[in-house]
Every structure is written in C-alpha cells, then in structure tokens.
Amino acid sequence: MKKISIYIHIPFCRHKCIYCDFYSIITDESINEYIAALCQEIEYYSVQNNYEVETIYFGGGTPSLLSANQIENILNHIRKNFYVQPNAETTIETNPGTVDLQKLIDFRQIEINRISIGVQTFDENELKFLTRIHDKNSAVETVLNAEKAGFANINLDLIFNLPGQTKNIWKQNLEKAIELPITHISTYSLILERGTILNKMVLDGKVVLQDDDYDADLYEYTIDFLTKKGFIQYEVSNFCKSGFECLHNLNYWQHKNYLGFGTSSHSFLDNKRWWNYSSLKMYIENIKRKKTAVRSFEILNINELEQEYIMLAMRSKGINIKEFINKFGEDFFIRNKNHLDEIVSKGYLIQTDEFFRLTQKGFLVCDEILINLK
Ligand code: SF4
Known part of the structure; x- marks a missing residue:
C-alpha cells in the first residue's frame, strides 16, 4: 500500500x-452541499489505488465553523474509502471565537487528536489591526478549553513583525504563548500578499511595514527564546516540545505523497502535482459532472524533484544522505562540495553520517544558503 497524507480544505470563514x-x-449556506462534494471526491480517488493514510489535516478557511457531526461525516467517508492507520495524527485548524468547550469535547470524541489554534497575537491592538474576530481572552480560553477537552497536542499560530510591533510586544506574545499548555508553535513573519486588503493599505500609504533587518532581529529573538524554553526548532517556522512534530507537515517537507480534497487543495503523488479550482462554484460543478475538480497539473522531472527535495529538506530536518543518493545519485554533493564544506566550517550546517542539517544559526540565513546551492 502507498502511504499518504490527506488534506481537506474547508473554505468557509466568518x-x-x-x-x-x-x-x-x-x-x-453551501456547507452541506460542499461536504457532499468532498465525499464524492474522496470516493473517486480511493478507487484509483491502495492507500494507507498516515495523517489527516482539516485546514482552511475555518474548519471549526463546521459542527463535529459534519467533520465526522467527512472522517467516516475517509475511513470507509481508505485504510487509515490506527491513531493517525488528525488535526483540525480552529479559530478562537468559533468554538466553546463542548464543541472541543465533541471534536476530541470523533478522534481528532491534534488541534491548531489560529491565535496570531495576544495583543488587543494587533488583533484589531488584523481584523481577527477574537480577543485575547477568547484566545487564551480556547487553548485552555482544548486542554480540558482532552487535547494533548496543541499548536498555536503566531505572526511577528506586524506594523508598529515593538520587541516588547512580540516578547509578551511569546511569553503568553508558553504559559499555556501547548506542545507546538508555528510562527511566521507577516507576509504582504498581493490582492489582500493589507496590500492595498500599504500601497495607499495607510500602513507602513517594518524593514527586513528588524524582521531578522525578531526572528533571531524568537529562535533564541523558544529554544531556551525547551522548544525544538524542526523547521524554519516551526517549534515543538520533544516528540510533538506535526507529522502531516513533516510529510510535506519530506516530499512524501499527499492527496488534497476540496477547493484550492493541492495533491502530490510520485512525480505529479495537481490542484483544484479555487472557487466553490467551479469545485461543486466539476465534482457533480466528473467527480474531480482538478484545475491543472504538472509532472516534475528528476531535476525539479531534486531541487524541491533539497529546498524542503534544508528548511526542516535536513537532507537524509542515504535516501537522497538512492533517489537522485551523488551529483548534488559533488557539485556543491566546496560550498557545503564552507558552511559546515562556519557553523551553519551540521554533517553527520546520516544527515546534512541546518543549525540554529543556519536557519537564520536559510534562503541565502539555498540560493547558493547548485
Ligand atoms: S486568516 Fe482569516 S480569512 Fe484567512 S482563513 Fe484564517 S480566519 Fe479565514
């Protein structure tokens, strides 16, 4: 059986x-129609092959807007159509302000065993700026309720380098986060995406972003702070307590196979990647007509696969030398010998018998290291 991860996109937000x-x-309004379409799509892919599901991830959007019954309906459909490993890591993204204790208990009872909470910041002004629907108290309450509901694996998302964010505000965010019963933190610097309201505000001069050097300072502070508090950095933006890596994301970063269902989801099998329509209407129409809603696909050649593998591996747990040579041969190590030796000698990279892995110092300049690899 081919091992895979499954991603389910729930596109609804308040x-x-x-x-x-x-x-x-x-x-x-379309939630039930969307779930019916998801179930059809799941069924379509299950008959194609024999798959063993290692992880399931509900992302969004806001999956926690769905009731536990609706999520269970999708999960049962996955279990009916695929072999799912016992105790497979099953994550739901959850936004404070959309769940109470009872709903979290219900999620836990349908065998969701990991929760990822979109806090972003505990600072009231920053929450208002980001136009999040929750406040600091409901963010804290949601994490505490997740623990009461029986979640032993809790992630919290935080964003740093927001406009006007002082080092002190960011420090307070990190301090508040680690007071809570969490096992994992994903922390990203604010990225200005084209087409967003924030992008327009910046272009109109209504918001001023902070510079890259300040961003790098906050990132360095974050790595230092979290590692001193017992979190392990296992990817550029991800930190966890020992044994609590997100297995679903690790599968992405280790270039393993995954199937994505729902609007805008991506799938990757062997050397083929495909992605669905980013439109609820187009998704549902296509599923009704032909049971798939693939907008486009690409076949990666061996060089593209090698480059992706290196990029993903260097950003996370490193290049597994034996696995890499089995897949791609030794050319990469020969081509880059001088550069690799140099960054090892400068303390950016560690070489063991099994791995080439970035150090804490290496994560700070990960992009620069990647650009210089041939
Ligand atoms: S950031 Fe806001 S709008 Fe975007 S998916 Fe999350 S809750 Fe929805």
Whole structure:
C-alpha cells in the first residue's frame, strides 16, 4: 500500500482578515452541499489505488465553523474509502471565537487528536489591526478549553513583525504563548500578499511595514527564546516540545505523497502535482459532472524533484544522505562540495553520517544558503 497524507480544505470563514490570501468565502449556506462534494471526491480517488493514510489535516478557511457531526461525516467517508492507520495524527485548524468547550469535547470524541489554534497575537491592538474576530481572552480560553477537552497536542499560530510591533510586544506574545499548555508553535513573519486588503493599505500609504533587518532581529529573538524554553526548532517556522512534530507537515517537507480534497487543495503523488479550482462554484460543478475538480497539473522531472527535495529538506530536518543518493545519485554533493564544506566550517550546517542539517544559526540565513546551492 502507498502511504499518504490527506488534506481537506474547508473554505468557509466568518469574515475576511485583511492580510489573508487563502481561498475562503463568507457564507455557510453551501456547507452541506460542499461536504457532499468532498465525499464524492474522496470516493473517486480511493478507487484509483491502495492507500494507507498516515495523517489527516482539516485546514482552511475555518474548519471549526463546521459542527463535529459534519467533520465526522467527512472522517467516516475517509475511513470507509481508505485504510487509515490506527491513531493517525488528525488535526483540525480552529479559530478562537468559533468554538466553546463542548464543541472541543465533541471534536476530541470523533478522534481528532491534534488541534491548531489560529491565535496570531495576544495583543488587543494587533488583533484589531488584523481584523481577527477574537480577543485575547477568547484566545487564551480556547487553548485552555482544548486542554480540558482532552487535547494533548496543541499548536498555536503566531505572526511577528506586524506594523508598529515593538520587541516588547512580540516578547509578551511569546511569553503568553508558553504559559499555556501547548506542545507546538508555528510562527511566521507577516507576509504582504498581493490582492489582500493589507496590500492595498500599504500601497495607499495607510500602513507602513517594518524593514527586513528588524524582521531578522525578531526572528533571531524568537529562535533564541523558544529554544531556551525547551522548544525544538524542526523547521524554519516551526517549534515543538520533544516528540510533538506535526507529522502531516513533516510529510510535506519530506516530499512524501499527499492527496488534497476540496477547493484550492493541492495533491502530490510520485512525480505529479495537481490542484483544484479555487472557487466553490467551479469545485461543486466539476465534482457533480466528473467527480474531480482538478484545475491543472504538472509532472516534475528528476531535476525539479531534486531541487524541491533539497529546498524542503534544508528548511526542516535536513537532507537524509542515504535516501537522497538512492533517489537522485551523488551529483548534488559533488557539485556543491566546496560550498557545503564552507558552511559546515562556519557553523551553519551540521554533517553527520546520516544527515546534512541546518543549525540554529543556519536557519537564520536559510534562503541565502539555498540560493547558493547548485
Ligand atoms: S480566519 Fe484564517 S482563513 Fe479565514 S480569512 Fe482569516 S486568516 Fe484567512
């Protein structure tokens, strides 16, 4: 059986946040129709092959807008159509302000065993700026309720380098986060995406972003702070307590196979990648007509596969030398010998018998290191 991860995109949101470029829509009228389409799509792919599902991830959008019954309906459909490993990591993204304790208990009871909470910041002014629907208290309450509901694996998302964010505000965010019963933090610098309201505000001169050097300072502070508090950095933007890496994301970063279902989702199998329509209407229409909603696809050649593998591996747990040579041969190491030796000697990279892995110092200049690899 081929091992895979499954991603389910739930595109519904209460409101569009100013910085967001994920595909999401502000309606709940079509939720049941969408779930029916998802089930058809899941069924279509299950008959193609024998798959063993290692992880399931509900992302969005705001999956926690769905009821536990609706999520369970999708999960049951996956279990009916695929072999799912016992205790497979099953994550739901959740926004504070969309769940109470009972709903979290219900999620836990349908065997969701990991929760990722979109806090972004605990600072009230920053929450207002980002136009999030929650406040600091509901963010804290959601994390505490997740623990009460029985979640032992809790992630929290935070964004740094917001306009006007002082080092002190960011420090307070990190301090608040680690006071809570979490096992994982994903922390990203604010990215200005084209087509967002924030982008227009910046172009109109209504918002001024902070510069790259300040961004690098905050990132360096974050790595230092979290590692001193016992979190392990296992990817450029991801930190966890020992044993709590997100297995679903690790599968992406280790270039493993995954199937994505729903609007805008991507899939990757062997050397083929395809992606669905980013439109609820187009998705549902296509599924009704032909049970798939693929907008386009690409076949990666061996060089493209090698480059992706290197980029993903260097940003996370490193290049597994034996696995890499089995897949792509030794040319990469020969081509880059001088550069690799140099960055090892400068302390950016560690070489063991098994891995080439970036150090904490290496993560700070990861993009520069990647650009210089041939
Ligand atoms: S809740 Fe998340 S997905 Fe929805 S608009 Fe805000 S950032 Fe985007």
